[in-house]
Amino acid sequence: MTAQTAMRRTQLYLAPLEGITGYIYRNALEKYFPGADRYFTPFIAPDQNKLLRTKETRDVLPENNHVPELVPQILTNNAQHFIQTAQVLRDMGYEEINLNLGCPSATVVSRRRGSGLLAFPEDLDRLLGEIFDGIDIKVSVKTRIGSEDADEAAALMEIYRKYPLSELIIHPRTQKQLYRGRADQELFGQLLGSFPFPVCYNGDLLTQTDYETFTEKYPQTEYVMLGRGVIADPGLFHRIRTGETTSRKRLREFHDEILAGYREAFGEDRNAMFRMKEIWIYMFRLFPDCEKYAKKLKKAQSLAQYQCAVDAIFEQEMI
Ligand SMILES: Cc1cc2nc3c(=O)[nH]c(=O)nc-3n(C[C@H](O)[C@H](O)[C@H](O)COP(=O)(O)O)c2cc1C
Structure with a gap:
């Protein structure tokens, strides 16, 4: 076996995009352009009235999903809501739940959820503490690098390192940036190798060239999540894997x-x-x-x- 084949190939994840990557989209992508190793659901947002809405249940029901691996995502700052929803999902057969700490939309942020929680590191720490105290299923996190400034990243990453995350997916933009500017690949590169759990890169890999340039520059990256690039060009994962052009x-x-x-x-x-x-x-x-x-x-x-x-x-x- 050559060094090349001995190396684990980069795992490809489809990013969650609310309003787009529901089960109908995911199933069609897998059927026509297979190549992604894992799929993530758009966020489920439990509250005091309901853990899962009908639409959210339909999206995660195993019989509706025909993809190799699916990870449901939850958006909340309430540990009990997270744990209870995770239990429902575990009973459906899921083995990992992703916590959304990245959503930058104003309504989410004003309620201190998604990347809104990054401005309150103590609350974030407490939430993770309570979740990991009460959970019996793997939990991964999808995060941004700060609320207003990338300087916040070091302290936030220190918090993540305290917990047994199954994986940390980093979108290296701040909440304030929304999708403006560019994702800070260099910062991601500096963070690589500093975690006791796997890390995944996400952000602005919109074309095959973007993907190849990134993976050549950061060959230690084992996990990469693509979103808008795949929606723009659904054959992207398949092309990365097989070289086949999209007809x-x-x-x-x-x-x-x-x-x-x-x-x-x-x-x-x-x-x-x-x-x-x-x-x-x-x-x-x-x-x-x-x-x-x-x-x-x-x-x-x-x-x-x-x-x-x-x-x-x-x-x-x-x-
Ligand atoms: C329309 C839209 C909806 C999104 N919905 C979610 C979501 O439900 N959960 C989440 O974690 N991220 C969500 N995101 C963020 C994406 O998952 C991803 O992090 C972002 O698009 C950056 O990756 P990309 O540059 O490869 O697209 C959304 C982004 C867009 C544009």
Whole structure:
């Protein structure tokens, strides 16, 4: 065995994207463009009234999911809500739960959840302490590097190191940055090797070249999570793994399967169409000359108008 083959290949994770990477999307991605090693659900947000809403239950039910490994994600700052929801998920057969400490949206942050908790390190420490005291299932964390400034990272990472995380996924931006600026790969590189548990890189690997440049620069990285790059170019994982290019025909089948899934799940075409438009915000990038039809697609008010725009887009050249 050569040193190359002896080395564990980089594991590829699909990032959770609320509103996009639900079970219908995940199943279609796995069917048409397999390549991801693990999938993460968009966040489940338990509260005092309900641990899982109907939509969230449907998203995690094992019979609805046909991917190799699925990790449900929870967004909360309440240890009891986390533990109780994790127990429900464990009873469904899940072995690991991911805690969301990265979401930067204003409504989440103002309630000190997601990356909103990073501004309160003592509360974060207490939450993790209570969770790990009361849990009998693996817990991983997906985090940003601070609330306002990357200088906060060292203290936050010190907190994470105190707990037996199964994995730490780092998106090296602060909460305040939202998705602006660039993910701080250098900071991630400095942190690599300083944890007693596996770490995963996430952020701005939007193309195969981005991915290859990153993994060449940081060859010790064993786990990489991709989000928007895959939504823009669903064949990305498959191409990274096999070198196979993405055909328009396969992409069209992928698209049609998701649309059919949404129509069936919602029992209503307009909502299905609006959900498809969310995907196209990213996927237009594959069709550089589609501007005119992209406008039509965005404006479409009925499924027939939408389908017409999609037909025209799929006649354009793909990059
Ligand atoms: C529309 C949208 C929805 C997202 N929803 C979630 C979510 O539910 N949970 C989460 O941890 N991150 C969520 N994220 C963040 C992504 O998982 C990921 O961290 C981010 O997009 C950076 O990775 P990328 O540059 O590869 O896209 C979301 C991002 C976007 C753009």
